[in-house]
Amino acid sequence: MRPEASVLHLDLDAFFASVEQRDKPSLRGKPVVVGGVGARGVVATASYEARVFGVRSAMPGGEARRRCPHAAFLGGRFGAYREASGQVMARLRALSPLVEPLSLDEAFVDLRAAESVPGYDTATLQRVVDELRAAITEATDGLTASVGVGTSKFMAKIASELAKPDGSRIVEPGTEVALLAPMEVGVIPGVGPVTVDKLQRIGLHRVGDLQDVDVDELAQVLGRNAATALVALAHARDDRPVEAEREAKSISTEDTFERDLTDVAELTAILRRDARAVARRLTASGLFARTVTLKLRRHDFSTITRSRTLLSATDRAEVVASVAEALLAGVDVTDGVRLLGVGVAGLTDVLQEDLFAEDPPALAEADAAPGAEPTSAPDEEPEPPRRAGWTPGADVEHDEHGPGWVWGSGVGRVTVRFETRTTGPGPVRTFSEDDPRLRRC
Template sequence: MRSQPSVLHLDLDAFFASVEQRDKPSLRGKPVIVGGVGARGVVSTASYEARVFGVHSAMPGHEARRRCPHAAFLSGRFDAYRVASRQVMTVLRDLSPLVEPLSLDEAFVDLAAARRPVDLSVPGLERLIGELKAEVAAVTGGLTASIGVGSSKFIAKVATELGKPDGHHIVPAGGEVALLSPMSARVIPGVGPVTGEKLRRIGVETVADLQRIALDDLVQVIGRAHGTGLKALAFAEDDRAVEPEREAKSISVEDTFDRDLVDLAELATIVDRDAHQVAARLTAARLLARTVTIKIRLHGFVTHTRSRTLTGGTDRAALISRIATDLLGEVDLTPGVRLVGVGVAGLTDVLQEDLFSTDDPEAVAAEPEVADDVPADGPVAVDPDPAAGADADRPAVTEHRAARSAGWPPGADVEHDVHGRGWVWGAGRGRVTVRFETADTPPGPVRTFADDDPALRRV
């Protein structure tokens, strides 16, 4: 445990939606929902204006549309988010070399390792936070962040929650337990809905309850490792280091045999079982994988690896198994197999993947054998006729299969030879509607074109 609040956690507010509002002046102050565009898609980020209607991350798109039908539903512009993320991470790395990104919009910073002396008193930290927020706004063109500072990662992250949105919270050393005690036990990492319910059944609702309960009683319900971990966190005992580049790059399961296996059916059964284990670990980590790899060591220790990359991420056991089994068939197994392994790489966050999966039809064509992993559901396009909408300020959403394949996802950046830069307001029925505005213009006009108009192109 640190004796000073030297772990800082920064989280950009409604990040993807804020980038969209920054670049689309007509959407500022309005409900914006990024993701949830496809029929099976989930919401990646809702702007605070949309959250008022109960829309939140990971909500199915159809549910978000029911709660907030007048929102602008956008498919997301990952490149723009990545650029803004990099700008913010650079600001943080200028402060300290120990920056641990948790996602594009969130990171821990170890202030104890800062490049310049940092005053860790409350007034000193207030000053630092003010400077950081101003720098973040300056480099990103106006994005806001919430910041928490505490003596551990856990406390810093809890503090950030208290500061949201666009605020901050500092937990002085020694104040941790008092802060946590009245909070729901769900505030502790590792207490999700399932564990939360198990705890509730033994009378544990708050962190204070968790502090009081005997460790043995806790262990009975949730196991030794988990129980011990939660007990420590309830007392704010968290000495995890801020580690740059902490993220998992791959997941794999291997089996070594004490005899040479030659039977393809037997090997396929093992591969299938390994694939299911890999998929379960992906699901548990809320990750999706784009690359499936098989590793085969033959009698005599020659090792072969084969891999295939998907057009969209997956955590589906059946698909991973099928690809791994296909790859198994590409290796001559006649010498006998001593080891077989199934692995996945190219991992992305479940919520980020929703953005990837809305674009790039060409990538599907390049790998037809795995194209069925790309959601087969059609996209939801935007009504192409602004006059038909009750409110011309926002895209009216209608179901239509053509828009994504036509390459005009809602929200995408475009340029017109005559009208200049804008974004796709909606597409369908052979037409595309564009709002001509950028981050640096006032809200702009909407115009409709044929979707094969040679004067109009994606940027």
């Protein structure tokens, strides 16, 4: 345990939705849902205006529409989110060299390594936090962040949750146990619905209940290791360091379809496209993979996972695709597939390709599959769905009217609202989908 509050946790507020509201003036102050565009889509992020109606991340898009039918449902612009995230992470690294990103919108910072932090008293820390939040808002043209500071990662995370939205909280050393006591047990990392149910069955509803429990008794319900770790966190004992470099365990991409697919050729085209995406991420990270995994979800929601370990590590799209196709060939898809994914694991930074192996067939860049919604697997950064055609929220440009974004499309037409981050709310106009003057950006 650290004797001082020197771990900072930052969480951008409703990140994806906030970027959309920033760049689309007509949506500011209104409910916005990113993701959930298709019939089987899932909500990636909801603005606070949409959360009032009960819309939450990971909620099926259909349920989100029932709860908030007047919200703007957008497909997502991952490039814009990456750009904003880069601006935020740059500000964090300017504060301290020890920054541990957890996702595009969340990170831990070790203030012990920050030369600009002269002390850890509450007044000094509050000044540092206020300056950081102001710098992030300025760098991102208006995005806000919730920031917490505590003696550990756990307490810093708790503090930022208490600060939401657009606030800050510093938990002073010695106050942690009392702060945690009235909270529900689910606030502890790793305590999901199943564990909550087990704890509640034996009368443990609050963190304070865990603070008073005997570890040996709890071990009979959860096991020795889980019980020991749970009681330690209940007492705010967490010595995990802030790690500037987090080793990736896997890289993967998944596709959820509007309709169940049974065409092997179509599924193969999806695998090839996703293999290229995975290989690009491997190359960008300077990594090579030893294991290729195929994930497939049937029409009845049963999930099949197949893996194959290579003789040597690779970052080649054609190798990943060839193995994935071989794995797919061993699965019966006649009843329909609703989700398909390709992943790699066993990552290394050393190239170990088999020089004597036959080259698999090259993949044509034109390989694609219509009607798919790729989304990131849990091991990656959360990427909102990509959709073919005129995706709601996508950036476009018209020769006469200039830049704008897709308001909606269908029946051979596309409706565009012409506005940008700096113009204020703009007019809405409808065009033919094949209008040569209108193009995607």
